[in-house]
Ligand SMILES: Cc1ncc(C[n+]2csc(CCOP(=O)(O)OP(=O)(O)O)c2C)c(N)n1
């Protein structure tokens with residue numbers, strides 16, 4: 289099968305959906321003439337016209353809010369926030385408008401929009417361009433939260449996001465854009481709320497999403513050398529969450545580590561851990577283990593940044609601790 | 615004021631609609647004071663002409679966005695007072711099934727894209743509706759109602775800039791009632807008029823007497839025509855005044871009795887009535903008859919709201935998501 293990058297997969301998903309449905313349009317900074325800072329919409333403006341690939345002024349609050357209006361009117365905006373950190377500027381339209389419009393109007397309207405936003409550390413972008421904000425969005429009922437880790441998942445999930453009738457926070461990891469993976473030529477979609485077993489195993493469950501899935505798979509290889517057979521589950525979407533997959537795996541392994549790049553405090557790993565303890569405590573042979581980022585502002589210096597989020601060796605260490613291995 | 619020029623039908627429609635807005639909000643205020651309604655309500659008594667004049671200048675297929683002070687806008691755009699009153703009571707029969715209340719009345723079919731509890735947040739939504747008409751190549755106009763205080767929000771400036779740059783079919787209609795809660799606009803804005811700000815975006819800025827329904831109607835008619843021709847947005851400032859407090863129960867320590875009295879003398883409904891009678895297009899008796907009919911309609915709305923059931927508690931988890939709601943709410 290052909291291999292393409294995560295970035296190309298995202299680009300293809302948008303392209304296919306724009307061809308398929310005239311209601312889909314792209315709006316954001318540098319999306320048109322430049323083809324986006326990550327090159328994802330190169331050639332789109334020429335093909336679909338400036339009315340469907342819109343270069344905006346630097347007005348995140350304004351154009352995110354306008355996209356809510358367009359979505360209520362039946363269009364399907366794909367909004368790009370150049371970095372998820374800029375959600376701070378457009379938080380009202382995300383939190384109070386897009387997320388709540390359907391409920392507040394008693395189900396009269398839907399807001400079918402996708403907000404694509406690169407997040408994550410590791411690119412030496414410092415404090416305001418490196419955060420992971422997924423937990424913030426999961427706290428807002430009305431939003432769906434999706435974080436693909438591979439090109440295959442990115443394409444299938446983004447196509448679903450565009451066709452979904454709810455506002456979707458589609459959180460891409462900046463350091464995954466250049467990673468390659470198999471993506472079929474034929475069309476496919478991946479439903480939300482369907483976790484993917486990226487590596488089957490019987491000794492311990494590692495739950496992860498976004499770039500930490502890649503690290504968890506590397507850790508699993510090292511763990512295998514130590515005789516530990518880890519199952520790596522990519523959650524892919526946090527809202528909706530595939531509880532059945534989590535339960536099935538833990539019922540088999542009886543031990544679970546949850547990995548996230550975001551700061552540990554208030555993170556989604558803590559939420560999943562609580563659900564596990566509430567629902568299937570009896571299945572656990574050891575306390576749930578969180579392997580997460582430090583509660584710090586992302587620093588600039590490589591000498592510092594590399595210490596803030598879990599890497600394969602941290603996951604190996606965490607899993608060994610969980611299993612009581614030295 | 616020129617009732618003759620606008621004819622009997624339109625002048626009398628203005629009268630009926632403005633009376634409906636006033637009686638609705640007077641009733642809401644009364645019921646709220648009797649603790650028959652909860653939460654908070656913001657009445658637009660005194661501002662009826664801007665709501666009615668603006669909406670009458672639009673087509674049924676046009677759109678509006680409204681604000682926390684939005685009962686008048688919704689009535690003027692065709693809202694059913696029964697369903698509105700039921701919503702204010704939190705009843706299942708209300709526009710939003712009791713999930714939105716006073717600040718969130720919406721009905722896309724009527725072109726009401728939603729009132730809004732966040733000051734200034736409706737403005738970009740209107741801009742997005744204008745963008746939609748432009749993308750689709752359809753010719754609806756979208757009008758954003760907002761207050762003087764909202765014109766100090768970034769969303770106002772961002773949206774008006776984009777709408778101007780892209781010639782969107784949008785009308786920005788500011789109801790300048792002098793105050794944002796307690797703060798007088800002259801204390802927080804260095805231009806004399808909100809409409810002056812239009813210059814900064816190279817679009818027309820129009821100041822109208824917001825208590826003259828004909829003036830509002832004419833200004834919005836002209837702006838809608840311009841928008842439909844693809845010439846872009848207009849900023850209209852309606853100078854008006856709210857008679858009640860910011861919210862019901864507001865002690866209003868920030869303004870004088872003289873100022874309130876002065877503005878009550880500019881009552882838009884009394885002025886319209888006088889003009890209609892003077893120009894001989896309808897008699898006092900005819901207008902009394904209309905007022906009587908509206909009273910009956912409002913009373914019926916209150917009865918309807920009171921008799922309607924509350925939403926079933928099971929509704930609390932519905933309508934959060936359009937797709938896969940149950941699972942997305944469960945965890
Ligand atoms: C973003 C935001 N800030 C503050 C408030 C609280 N608040 C509600 S209405 C209001 C004043 C709005 O004044 P204006 O826009 O002039 O409208 P008016 O009430 O005069 O109709 C304020 C400050 C709010 N709802 N939203």
Ligand SMILES: [Mg+2]
Nearest residue numbers: 761762793794
């Ligand atoms: Mg005001």
